Amino acid sequence: MSEPLVFHFDVDGENFTSAGQASTQVKKNLRQLGLSPEIIRRVSIAMYEGEINMVIHADGGTADVIVSDDGIDIVLKDQGPGIPNVEQAMQEGFSTATDSIRSLGFGAGMGLPNMKRYTDSMNIDTVVGEGTTVTMRVDL
Amino acid sequence: MKISTIRDLLGAEVLCCEDSLDSDVYSACGSDMMSDVLAYVKDQAVLLTGLVNPQVIRTAQMMDMVCIVFVRSKRPSEAMISMAEDDGIVMMATDMRMYNACGTLYVNGLIGTATHV
Numbered sequence: 001m002s003e004p005l006v007f008h009f010d011v012d013g014e015n016f017t018s019a020g021q022a023s024t025q026v027k028k029n030l031r032q033l034g035l036s037p038e039i040i041r042r043v044s045i046a047m048y049e050g051e052i053n054m055v056i057h058a059d060g061g062t063a064d065v066i067v068s069d070d071g072i073d074i075v076l077k078d079q080g081p082g083i084p085n086v087e088q089a090m091q092e093g094f095s096t097a098t099d100s101i102r103s104l105g106f107g108a109g110m111g112l113p114n115m116k117r118y119t120d121s122m123n124i125d126t127v128v129g130e131g132t133t134v135t136m137r138v139d140l
Numbered sequence: 141m142k143i144s145t146i147r148d149l150l151g152a153e154v155l156c157c158e159d160s161l162d163s164d165v166y167s168a169c170g171s172d173m174m175s176d177v178l179a180y181v182k183d184q185a186v187l188l189t190g191l192v193n194p195q196v197i198r199t200a201q202m203m204d205m206v207c208i209v210f211v212r213s214k215r216p217s218e219a220m221i222s223m224a225e226d227d228g229i230v231m232m233a234t235d236m237r238m239y240n241a242c243g244t245l246y247v248n249g250l251i252g253t254a255t256h257v
Contacts, residue, residue: 020198027202037204045178045202052195102173105191105199110175117179 013060082128
């Protein structure tokens with residue numbers, strides 16, 4: 001088995017305009033690795049939704065993408081407010097985003113469901129007041 | 141449907157990537173909510189939206205979309221045009237409202253198929 005490739009990013013929580021830059025870079029990196037367009041699309045959409053969530057809810061965080069022979073792992077870590085009720089947050093249409101976020105095109109309550117939809121597994125480890133780590137995997 | 145046909149049907153002004161007007165699109169999506177756009181996989185799609193910020197371009201990039209149409213006379217910034225240019229995404233702007241623009245494309249054959257993953 002070859003050594004896993006790790007891509008690390010700091011996600012700036014101050015700037016909504018730049019949100020998604022890490023996902024854009026990951027998409028480019030995965031293209032260079034010659035992965036199928038469908039796999040690349042699933043990884044980049046899931047990560048993009050997570051990145052947007054980190055910016056609008058948690059003042060940024062870190063994103064790590066680990067590419068190994070049998071899968072791609074995405075680890076998104078923040079020190080935001082945490083998610084009080086994960087089951088509720090996973091429901092399509094549920095959102096705590098403000099009207100100002102909705103006016104920017106997000107906060108429809110589709111972010112977490114989309115992340116689950118596009119990945120083969122997803123785990124949310126969250127503590128209210130301390131932060132959230134979302135781990136997703138796309139099998140190869 | 142050719143992107144050039146979309147331009148003609150919507151009376152749209154092309155803002156970048158004019159050399160790709162001969163490309164085909166097979167489906168379309170009209171929304172101002174980007175997460176709704178991201179919920180459905182589409183094949184060589186066009187995005188119609190009244191939202192104007194860089195996340196529109198990023199959403200199109202993530203979805204491998206080939207064309208963005210801004211409705212209701214909305215105009216993207218130069219920075220947004222530059223982002224789309226880098227990815228070869230055709231951008232255009234029309235005076236039409238969302239409902240009319242989508243309806244016009246639909247009745248002219250751009251029915252498309254969108255599938256939930």
